[in-house]
Amino acid sequence: MKLVIYQTSDLHGFVYPTNYVTEQSLGILKIGSYILEDEKKYDVSLKIDCGDLVQGSALTHYLSKKDIDSNPIVELLKDINYDAYVLGNHEFNYGLDYLTTAYKSISNKIINANITGLPFESKPYRIFDINGFKIGCIGFTTSFIPNWEQEKNIKDLEFLNPVEMYGKYEKELKEQSDMIIVCYHGGFEKSIDGKNIPTEKLTKENQASELLEKYDSIDIVLSGHQHRSFITKLNGIICAQPMHNGQNFTKIVIDTETKESTYELVDVSKLNNKINSDLEKRFTKINEELQEYLDKEIGHFKNDIILDNIFKARLEGHPFINFLHEVQLEVSNADFSALSLFDTAIGFKKNVSIRDVLINYPYPNTLKVLKVKGSKIKEAIEKAATYFVLENNEIKINEEFLVPKVQNYNYDTFAGLSYEVDLNKEFYDRVISMKKDDENLDLNKDYTIVLNNYRASNTAIYPAYENAEVVKEINMDMSELIIDYFQRHREVDIPDGSCYKFKY
Structure with a gap:
């Protein structure tokens, strides 16, 4: 008997094959339409989503503002007949009420072995009996969520260690299953080349490698969270x-008699199938409403501030970066601002719509203001400065920000001061000048800095902020703050200059 397993993860609410600026080869409609046809070639199918489903796109932002009885994105996966769901860390971004509304209709299919206190039903694992061949699917979510998420969004929840929780259920899984699949919204913290070398700081954010090191009962690991794109075998275990x-x-594809398998990552850009009209009709009205909402004009720039070259913008500065800093500084009244430039950012033309804001800032980040010493500001800038390296007099991105996954979002720029960095110097000794109001920054003085809630809370990358006093929390999404900024400043003129300079 031939069993086919389909896994999606980190769909982030991308339903249509578009980012709402241009058509792109992606999205649930393309994938679901393919699966509904392709599964007919096999005796039985198993469909699993590994989280980060209902947040991350212009559509999810729009839905989060509506009073809805059920989430149409989850309902779409029901139409595709998904068998199991794992919660991702971004599922919590809009709060527990929104999460409950989204998942209550399929809560009996949620596999969750390490989050306690959820306001709806879930099971640690499910056993799928396929004509006598039993597959045990256990679900885990990264336990690192409290390091990022706003406390109000995870009130009374506890995120337990997935490695320890697998040990709790291993015996009964082995007794009831012919094959065990770990479905994990988390990734691999060590190399997947067989050498098992750590590829990141071992904070317990990603623990798939640790799971495989400790237990030999796992047959397949379906992972997510890192956005890495791979499928391989590690010591005979399929990892995707x-x-x-x-x-x-x-x-x-698994032959349940011989247990032989084939595996692949299916590239959506190579699919030629038409979108299933029955699936699409669920979104016809919503999409019309969304397009009207996105096209609403909210303000104007004096000039276009288009991002033609993101690498150059990160290196030399850009009016778009200046604008984001201006929004953060104005709403916070902080001394300094820190932020990263997302890979999805495209900049703004003169006339700005809600669509433009959400394309450039699709994440529901809020802001925090921290009190830190001037020495900690320098430490943070030194960390950011490790993003660039000099090779044969050419500036490149440090491989640590590219492997095992691209982490451009971990490079921050700073505003409210001017600073100069010498790339010829060693890491953490590169900042040669920091001035505020034309005076050298006092390393012993207390200052305030505004940054998004993820950077303020997850200090593994920027330890300069560890244990810093939180002076203020601004609990409004950054995209909403940008929209509000335009409501107060209909005409916006942003300077071209940069407050930082790299010497090389």
Whole structure:
């Protein structure tokens, strides 16, 4: 008997094959339409989503503002007949009420072995009996969520260690299953080349490698969260992770008699199938409403501030970066601002719509203001300065920000001061000048800095902020703050200059 397993992860609410600026080869409609036809070639199918489903796109932002009885994105996966769901860390971004509304209709299919206190039903694992061949699917979510998420969004929840929780259920899984699949919204913290070398700081954010080191009962790991895009075998165990936004998905075919298998990541750009009209009709009205909402004009720039070259913008500065800093500084009244430039950012033309804001800032980040010493500001800038390296007099991105996954979002720029960095110097000794109001920054003085809630809370990358006093929390999404900024400043003129300079 031939069993086919389909896995999606980190779909982030991308339903249509578009980022709402241009058509792109991605999205749930393309994937679901393919699966409904492709599964007919096999005796039985198993469909699993590994989280970060209902947040991350212009559509999810729009839905979060509506009073809805059920989430149409989850309902779409029901139409595709998904068998199991894992919660991702971004599922919590809009709060527990929104999460409950989204998942209550399929809560009996949620596999969750390490989050306690959820306001709806879930099971640690499910056993799928396929004509006598039993597959045990256990679900985990990264336990690192309290390091990022606003406390109000995870009130009374506890995120337990997935490695320890697998040990709790291993015996009964082995007794009831012919094959065990770990479905994990988390990734691999060590290399997947067989050498098992740490590829990141071992904070317990990603623990798939640790799971495989400790237990020999796992047959397949379906992972997510890191947006890495790979499928391989590690010591005979199939390990997969699809790309984000539905750019590809996992397909594994198993002969249940011989246990032989084939596996691949299916590239959505290579699919020629038409979108299933029955699936699409669920979104016809919503999409019309969304397009009207996105096209609403909210303000104007004096000039276009288009991002033609993101690498150059990060290196030399850009009016778009200046604008984001201006929004953060004005709403916070902080001395300094820190932020990263997202890979999805495209900049703004003169006339700005809500669509433009959400394309450039699709994440529901809020802001925090921290009190830190001037020495800590320098430490943070020194960390950011490790993003660039000099090779044969050419500036490149430090491989640590590219492997095992691209982490451009971990490079921050700073505003409210002017600073100069010498790339010829060693890491953490590169900042040669920091001035505020034309005076050298006092390393012993207390200052305030505004940054998004993820950077303020997850200090593994920027330890300069560890244990810093929180002076203020601004609990409004950054995209809403940008929209509000335009309501107060209909005509916006942003300077071209940069407050930082790299010497090389």
